[in-house]
């Protein structure tokens with residue numbers, strides 16, 4: 001099969017695209033031209049009209065343009081768009097496009113599925129299918145910008161908070177950041193990119209070293225190991241003290257504020273004593289707590305105490321000197337949270353197969 005040997009062209013940076021062009025007998029500047037097309041969301045070589053036809057043929061023979069096929073698109077009343085993209089191999093991933101006052105933001109997936117198995121999350125319910133390539137992550141930004149933004153309008157912010165655990169696919173995520181922030185390409189500032197992790201501790205120091213300007217968000221969801229272990233299997237591997245210690249070192253090194261995500265879950269982590277414990281855990285840290293009223297998934301058995309309780313918790317934290325906000329819920333009318341669309345598509349596929 002020729003496809004197995006195809007070069008994943010969207011995963012190449014401009015230098016590598018130039019080298020590829022030269023290897024195929026063209027001038028190096030063709031690499032920049034290919035990059036411009038990819039940035040514009042092109043997903044076929046035929047579109048790349050300023051390349052000689054003979055070169056386009058050579059590219060077709062040796063390279064995969066990394067097409068993302070829109071399988072479903074849901075548009076919310078608030079302008080949020082949720083896209084289900086089909087990858088070449090039958091896997092599907094979710095991407096969410098959001099409009100904020102400060103600009104357009106995109107939430108991308110880093111893996112097809114996830115193997116972290118958090119109790120409250122739909123993304124991990126069927127385990128990990130595979131890692132996404134850097135190009136499949138870049139493609140989500142480029143193709144979505146093309147379809148969701150008007151002329152001259154851009155995506156300015158990226159959160160790696162869709163399906164998957166980015167630190168379980170570190171090398172590809174890191175290459176993606178390099179490609180997407182390249183000023184000669186999409187030029188999305190590293191300070192406008194946020195990576196969210198369930199807490200794979202060794203990678204926190206690595207990120208501080210490799211990409212100190214990128215923002216870090218930690219899915220904490222509990223004030224202690226006892227509660228955390230019940231809802232997040234990763235807590236059995238990395239105790240909360242080690243996690244917080246790594247976070248402190250991260251802020252010392254980068255001087256960047258960490259966001260702690262906390263899915264407020266009824267009778268699990270939302271009691272006054274839980275919040276008091278959370279307060280002492282985070283006291284004095286350069287951080288911000290993002291409270292998300294739990295978005296219950298089927299078969300999870302976990303419930304949300306409601307937005308009002310999340311707001312109360314935010315007040316408690318603020319009073320104790322810890323900045324906290326309740327996350328704005330965008331796209332709640334379109335299943336825009338956490339793997340729900342992909343899961344429902346799989347369920348649909350399963351019933352069709354039966």
Ligand code: SAH
Pocket residue numbers: 116118120121122160161162163164165166196197198199217218219261262263292293294295296297337338
């Ligand atoms: N694996 C990464 C990124 C993907 S999840 C991580 O764990 O951070 C993105 C965020 O959504 C995480 O904070 C995750 O814990 C949260 N989340 C997942 N399912 C949720 C649900 N049902 N309700 C509220 N938040 C949820």
